[in-house]
Amino acid sequence: MSIYMIRAKKIVTVSQSGTIEDGAMVIENEKILDVGTWENLSKQYPSIQVIEYADYVVTPSLVDCHTHLLEFAPTSLYPVTPETHFIAGKAILFHALSSGITALGEQICGHPLGDFRVEDYRKAIHGIPLNVSFATTSISIGFEKIAHFTSITQSTAVRKKDLIDPFLVKQIAKESDYPGENIFINATPANFTINEVPKAGEIIYSVEEMKGIVDIYHQLGKKIGAHVAGKEGIAMALAAGVDVLHHAHGITDEQIERASNLGVQIVATPIGGTHLTPNSPEEVLKFVNENIALSISTDAYLPPYPGVAWLPYADQLLKGPDQLMLIANPSMQLLKQNNYDENTILALLTNNPAIILGKENQFGRLEKGLDANFLVAEGIPGLEITEMEKIKKVYYRGKTVIARH
Ligand SMILES: [Zn+2]
Structure with missing residues (x-):
């Protein structure tokens, strides 16, 4: 799977875009291709596979x-x-x-x-x-x-x-x-x-x-x-x-x-x-x-x-x-x-x-062009959740590397 879209209850991008309610993110070959509202991106990318995280918050890892x-x-x-x-x-x-x-x-x-x-x-x-x-x-x-x-x-x-x-x-x-x-x-x-x-x-x-x-x-x-x-x-x-x-x-x-x-x-x-x-x-x-x-x-x-x-x-x-x-x-x-x-x-x-690591152009935000490193969680890590069990998925360069079922 080289291109897919995720949809989430909200995406906290930590970028200029801020928080996007009913958000979507397109991932292609390890990188973030696009981030926006579900309404916009579902029209813009009508035929790619969608992974639904409707009950979850997506944030940078x-x-x-x-x-x-x-x-x-x-x-x-x-x-x-x-x-x-x-x-x-x-x-x-x-x-x-x-x-x-x-x-x-x-x-x-x-x-x-x-x-x-x-x-x-x-x-x-x-x-x-x-x-x-x-x-x-x-x-x-x-x-x-x-x-x-x-x-x-x-x-x-x-x-x-x-x-x-x-x-x-x-x-x-x-x-x-x-x-x-x-x-x-x-x-x-x-x-x-x-x-x-x-x-x-x-x-x-x-x-x-x-x-x-x-x-x-x-x-x-x-x-x-x-x-x-x-x-x-x-x-x-x-x-x-x-x-x-x-x-x-x-x-x-x-x-x-x-x-x-x-x-x-x-x-x-x-x-x-x-x-x-x-x-x-x-x-x-x-x-x-x-x-x-x-x-x-x-x-x-x-x-x-x-x-x-x-x-x-x-x-x-x-x-x-x-x-x-x-x-x-x-x-x-x-x-x-x-x-x-x-x-x-x-x-x-x-x-x-x-x-601090000098890698702000590689990761740390959910923004077009950065590595697709993100979490699917029950709330905002550190602010709303503090237990690792509430992180359902960890994605690293577009691949799921941790999954809790
Ligand atoms: Zn030390």
Whole structure:
């Protein structure tokens, strides 16, 4: 079937067209050929096959632009060995796909238990109906003795001074597809529970060191993102010219305004990921009010930050990308209460993270010429539904890759 049309109760396009009631979309050879009302398109394309989703909402599929599914997750979730690491990795990716996510921004940080090269990760995704971008990074983990790793040096720990070595930084930068958390301005708790990582939050770099790293990325024509939290670290990131702030927990109102003026993009992780309380719905509202094209991401797999009012968890178990809709829901609800349009709200999980990945001309909206990556669901993901079971179909490049009956 190279051409077909779907008809839905409504289509939330996240494009200039907004929401289309009784909508239709024509798909030809992996791409969206046309989107409009059923009334118009049924006349324009009278003889092609129609798939009826009269009770359902059709939206772009989700984009999670900050995850650790292939490197950290397999050893955290399963008793894998290097021989079986990527079997678990593929199961984890399938689980993400079944949650309505068809594009990921994966971090390759270097890991004591994963002696893989960046190309091993790239190879592991072959044949999986998911669009994966990789950010290659260095990482500083806040153990009692802070441990540093990089995507290039793999499982061998490095010294702080290696993290600013221009030769190594250049190698890391060259491999990076997009501005993920390329550097960790603060030592991270990673996916460890708080008591295991007492040094989480400690600032690793001087502003001068950071500027040197930022320059290397920019000279290669690449953007750089940073893992950062707290007023001091965020001030340094903005001063150093970092393009994307990941987490930005504890950002001040002035810094939100400054980030907006500088055109700095932000990836919020309301579940946790740093030493500080994660992004609240009120903070997300401030980002959107300041016209920042905000993305919400899971940083999966992570334990939820303990004692946070807007998270529904009573445990410290690792949470995966299947939680994206749930952790975004309080923020999306608050945006709705503040009269934001549902397309603007859904952009936090679709178009905006696609921009972070540099793939906004490929997916993230339902628009003529883009990949036919979309969901058939019982409501708007994250805003009206939070459970993966309410996503009935996942389409990737025009093909049904997940179907719940
Ligand atoms: Zn992360």
